[in-house]
Amino acid sequence: MARESYGRLVAYLSVHTHDLASAEDALSEALVAALTTWPRDGVPQNPEAWLLTAARRSFIDVIRHHQVVLASEPTLQFLKEGSTEAAVPTTFQDERLKLLFVCAHPAIDPAMHTPLMLQAVLGLDAARIAQAFLIAPKTMGQRLFRAKAKIRSGGIPFEIPQEHDLPERLAAVLEAIYAAFGLGWDDMVGADQRGRDLAEEAIWLARVLLQLMPNEAEVQGLLSLMLHCEARRLARRGPDGRYVPLSAQDPKQWSLPLIEEAERHLAEAFKRGRSGRFQLEAAIQSVHAERARTGFTDWAAIALFYEKLIRISPALGVRVGYAAAVAEANGPEAGLSVLDAIVHEAVSNYQPYWAVRAHLLQSLGKTPEASDAYDRAIGLAEDPAVRQFLLQKRG
Amino acid sequence: MQFALLIYHSPEEFAMRNNEYDDPHLGAWRAYYKALVEAGVYVAGDPLEVPETGTTVRLREGKRRVQDGPYADTKEQLAGFIILELPSVDAALEWAVRCPGASLGAVEVRPLAPEAKRRGFTGESKQ
Numbered sequence: 001m002a003r004e005s006y007g008r009l010v011a012y013l014s015v016h017t018h019d020l021a022s023a024e025d026a027l028s029e030a031l032v033a034a035l036t037t038w039p040r041d042g043v044p045q046n047p048e049a050w051l052l053t054a055a056r057r058s059f060i061d062v063i064r065h066h067q068v069v070l071a072s073e074p075t076l077q078f079l080k081e082g083s084t085e086a087a088v089p090t091t092f093q094d095e096r097l098k099l100l101f102v103c104a105h106p107a108i109d110p111a112m113h114t115p116l117m118l119q120a121v122l123g124l125d126a127a128r129i130a131q132a133f134l135i136a137p138k139t140m141g142q143r144l145f146r147a148k149a150k151i152r153s154g155g156i157p158f159e160i161p162q163e164h165d166l167p168e169r170l171a172a173v174l175e176a177i178y179a180a181f182g183l184g185w186d187d188m189v190g191a192d193q194r195g196r197d198l199a200e201e202a203i204w205l206a207r208v209l210l211q212l213m214p215n216e217a218e219v220q221g222l223l224s225l226m227l228h229c230e231a232r233r234l235a236r237r238g239p240d241g242r243y244v245p246l247s248a249q250d251p252k253q254w255s256l257p258l259i260e261e262a263e264r265h266l267a268e269a270f271k272r273g274r275s276g277r278f279q280l281e282a283a284i285q286s287v288h289a290e291r292a293r294t295g296f297t298d299w300a301a302i303a304l305f306y307e308k309l310i311r312i313s314p315a316l317g318v319r320v321g322y323a324a325a326v327a328e329a330n331g332p333e334a335g336l337s338v339l340d341a342i343v344h345e346a347v348s349n350y351q352p353y354w355a356v357r358a359h360l361l362q363s364l365g366k367t368p369e370a371s372d373a374y375d376r377a378i379g380l381a382e383d384p385a386v387r388q389f390l391l392q393k394r395g
Numbered sequence: 396m397q398f399a400l401l402i403y404h405s406p407e408e409f410a411m412r413n414n415e416y417d418d419p420h421l422g423a424w425r426a427y428y429k430a431l432v433e434a435g436v437y438v439a440g441d442p443l444e445v446p447e448t449g450t451t452v453r454l455r456e457g458k459r460r461v462q463d464g465p466y467a468d469t470k471e472q473l474a475g476f477i478i479l480e481l482p483s484v485d486a487a488l489e490w491a492v493r494c495p496g497a498s499l500g501a502v503e504v505r506p507l508a509p510e511a512k513r514r515g516f517t518g519e520s521k522q
Contacts, residue, residue: 134488348434378423379430384498391419391426 003204005048007121011095013055015158016078020102020120021148022062023055030054052092056080096121097212098158100205104172105156112147113176114183119144121208122201132183132198170213174222174278177205181226199233202226220269221279224262228285231258243385251292259289280309284321299328316344317352324356332363351380355390362393370394397438397480397507398487402496404474409445423495431479431490440477471500478507 006027013023030051044050056079063076103116115133118124130140150156161169181202206223213219235253238244266282284305291297306322319342327335339357347353358373374394381387411420431437446465453460465472474496481487484504491502507513 134492135485136488139484349430375426375429376433378426379428380493382493384495387423387426387495388419391422394422 003122003201005051006123007096007099007208008092008094009048009051009055010120010123011099012052012092013059014102014120015095015098017059017075018156018158019075019152020099020116021145021152022059024120025062026055026059027051029058029061033058049092094212095158096208097160100173100209101161101169102151102156102158104169104176105151106169106172107154107156108147108150109143110172110175112143113172114179115140115144116147117176117205118180118198118201121205124201132180170216170218171277173209174218177202177209178222178226178278180205181229199226199230203230215272217269217272217274218276218278220265221276221282224265224269224282225278225285227258227262227265228282228289231255231262231289237385241385243383243389245389246288247297254289254292256292259292262286262289275308277309277313280305280312284309297328299325303329316342316346316350319344320350320353320356323360327356327360327363332360336360336364349380351377351382354380358390358394396482397478398484399505399507400440400477400479400487400491400494401473401503401505402442402475402477402494402500403471403503404496404500405471408496408499409472409474412445420495427493427495430493431477436479436481436486436490438478438480440475442475443473446472474500 009027010020010023013026014020017023033054034047034051038044038047060076060079063079099120100117103120104113108116115129118129118132119126126141126144127137129144130137133140135143160166181199183198203223203226206219206226210216210219210223231254232246232249234255235249235251236244262282263286266279266286269279269282284302287298287302287305303322303325306318306325309318310322320339323335323338323342325335326338336357339353339360342353344350354373354377358370358377361370361373371394374390378387378390378394381390413421415421428437428440447463449463449465451462451464451466453462477494479487479490481490484506487504491497491504494502496502508516513519
């Protein structure tokens with residue numbers, strides 16, 4: 001079944017029952033039923049409505065089977081109403097937006113926002129999600145189970161947040177989508193099909209979100225950012241599988257259609273006049289993309305966008321990116337003093353910090369210090385191609 | 396909490412071992428150890444000699460049985476171990492995937508038995 005339908009059905013069922021876990025179970029039962037019925041009787045005229053009816057029936061079975069008061073009266077009413085063929089609706093409301101807000105609700109551990117979304121809206125199984133998150137599959141299954149129990153019993157509302165809560169709540173949703181993209185991006189730099197899929201899923205989620213919230217600048221900013229990065233996927237590896245850093249990439253290998261789409265979203269987002277983290281990050285990528293046209297990179301512009309970004313989101317990665325941009329614009333000495341000013345306990349395990357530091361020290365001819373920093377960057381690298389690249393640079 | 400990273404090598408990876416100091420393969424391992432030490436999580440660890448140098452003994456029905464080579468006849472063999480002090484298995488997995496051994500062979504993450512259980516085995520007196 002198309003992921004489009006999966007998410008819509010889970011959303012519709014869970015919004016009306018406030019029970020995500022049972023909604024998923026009921027839908028998988030319905031899918032199993034479809035596998036036996038459809039080849040025999042033919043695909044029904046409205047497959048989604050058929051699945052919805054079957055899922056409602058199996059939901060009722062689950063409630064009966066457990067013999068416990070799992071469901072409230074309105075829930076039972078909702079399930080019964082739609083469980084007969086006669087009552088099959090031809091269309092039903094797209095409730096995925098509410099489901100996205102539930103998955104990224106502040107009462108749920110932020111570490112579980114992305115896994116919940118990948119499972120509830122896209123239908124990915126726990127084992128697959130566990131791979132991306134580098135967690136044992138059994139553990140991921142347990143964490144998802146607990147999060148869904150909390151959704152059911154914790155009174156988390158299935159609704160679109162009020163105006164005054166919206167920016168913060170939307171930020172959590174965007175964050176979770178971007179985290180999925182990051183997993184697909186960092187893991188095995190394009191070599192691994194699993195990782196590539198996850199980046200594509202994240203882009204798809206952002207497209208769904210944009211369709212549901214067409215007036216939010218940051219949604220478009222996020223989509224633009226991811227499309228810009230995606231446009232460069234192929235260029236990140238040489239023909240021999242070697243790692244190619246952004247500055248050494250051949251712009252001819254970038255995808256122009258994706259860049260154009262990214263630019264269009266960014267321009268529309270800017271027009272709304274509400275700046276934000278993702279628009280700024282997309283703007284930085286947009287400057288990089290300019291190299292395809294102009295042949296050079298305007299590092300001063302990139303440094304400027306980073307300065308704005310630091311004001312709203314002073315994350316470690318942003319500050320390291322700023323240091324690298326300052327170094328390109330004003331020389332390695334200037335970049336190094338930006339790095340030196342970062343006081344952050346996470347620095348000791350943050351690979352990009354050491355990679356940038358090593359590069360700058362090397363440019364300044366400080367060989368022993370550079371070797372030391374290279375070692376740290378190599379030791380913290382996960383991707384063997386990146387490790388190889390740094391080993392060669394260290395010399 | 397202490398975790399053991401048990402490092403398993405494929406025959407290819409054992410074959411890559413040599414003692415040239417500037418060997419990139421060794422360089423990656425040295426860098427990894429350095430990162431562990433600098434992060435303050437390293438407790439102990441060492442590489443093992445190649446599997447063919449191993450000898451396995453058993454005592455069955457009063458008889459000694461000695462066998463050339465490692466205990467298990469599998470493609471990937473134990474090649475070394477690292478003990479780390481970390482707050483959670485999540486953190487241990489993060490270090491395991493950075494291990495140079497993870498890209499060619501495998502790295503198993505296993506918690507050490509808790510302190511009380513360990514005393515039962517080692518007989519160290521309770522304080």
